[in-house]
Amino acid sequence: MPDLSLSALLRQRAFVRMWFARLFGTTGNQMLMVAVGWQMYDLTHSAWDLGLVGLYQFVPALLLTLVAGHVADRVHRGHIVAACLATQGLAAITLVLGTQGGWASRELLLAVSVALGVARAFQMPAQQALTPMLVPPAMLPRAMALSSAGMQSAIIGGPALGGVIFVAGASAVYATCAVLFLIGGVLVGGLRYGHTPAPREPVTVQSLLAGVSFIWQRKPVLGAVSLDLFAVLLGGATALLPMYAKDILHTGPWGLGLLRAAPAVGALVTSVVLTRWPLERRVGRTLLLAVGLYGVCMLVFGVSRDIRLSMLVLAISGGADMVSVVVRQTLVQLETPDGMRGRVSAVNSVFIGASNQLGEFESGATAALFGPVGSVVLGGIGTLLVAAAWTRLFPSLARRDRMA
CATH class of the missing domain: 1.20.1250.20 (MFS general substrate transporter like domains)
Known part of the structure; x- marks a missing residue:
């Protein structure tokens, strides 16, 4: 072996x-x-x-x-x-x-x-x-x-x-x-690697959108990428951390810095664990559970009034998000032939960028209507609903056992 x-x-x-x-x-x-x-x-x-x-x-x-x-x-x-x-x-x-x-x-x-x-x-x-x-x-x-x-x-x-x-x-x-x-x-x-360029076809709208078409036709990949998009879009609370730090948790700039660092710390710890013990079985179910856990963390953070609890659930949310990232990126790369990886990775990058930017806008807009607590709680509920819906909409993803 x-x-x-x-x-x-x-x-x-x-x-x-x-x-x-x-x-x-x-x-x-x-x-x-x-x-x-x-x-x-x-x-x-x-x-x-x-x-x-x-x-x-x-x-x-x-x-x-x-x-x-x-x-x-x-x-x-x-x-x-x-x-x-x-x-x-x-x-x-x-x-x-x-x-x-x-x-x-x-x-x-x-x-x-x-x-x-x-x-x-x-x-x-x-x-x-x-x-x-x-x-x-x-x-x-x-x-x-x-x-x-x-x-x-x-x-x-x-x-x-x-x-x-x-x-x-x-x-x-x-x-x-x-x-x-x-x-x-x-x-x-x-770097030296076995580089085999894709065939020199004319640059057309069809060739530019080939990555979109590829993802659309492969439901496990589409489910993983779109799940991450909606989870970050609905469940993100980064844009509201200054409001939480000042008005809800009653802390200063140092507290805001700790809150912003907490998800990254959780993600780092989780990535180290996954490096030592990589996911091998039930990867689809693990992905959906990780997104569900992310939604639960947002619910707890939304109602928390203790900065220690808030930091803890933000760290856990960062770890759950890292599980989602590793599973999604690995599935995308393993399912994609090398000649398409650039275009498929480009579409993946658009999804990531759009979810982060639009997620901040969504948080700000809903906070203006319902307040910061209402915005985060609604986002957490939305994330849980998306995870449940994706189990039904993408059964091939939910049943996915191994990465390859």
């Missing part, structure tokens, strides 16, 4: 290079966004402009994702990721020069946000589709969990590191980001 242990996975040199490249790249991106947000608010003192930073990244990513998926199926994916990291590194260097030269402005920060959005649009599909090329299929669930552990570590540590370095000024943060992007680009740019 082949060796499927964690040590065997770590002997896959190409995967390890990719893991560190993602770690450096994600850390750099997290640090960069902390510094850009702080500098924007320092320049304009406008919450609207802070929102524009995120919007200017999301719109180009949304518009270009399908094209980016088409490219990822035809060009060496490691080279695409390296080029995207290089683009982010150039953006960081531009901000260093602008900050030191005194010409950093609102317009420059928004222009950089657009460039980052374009880079991320091409990076995400290529990066997601690259991992299955670096490890044997049987090791993919463990590889996905280990990749998620690195991502969560960067998401937790990147902003904190950026905040510490910001004491020395925004230029110091941007320079550090440039170095991290450079290291990540060198690591991923030198």
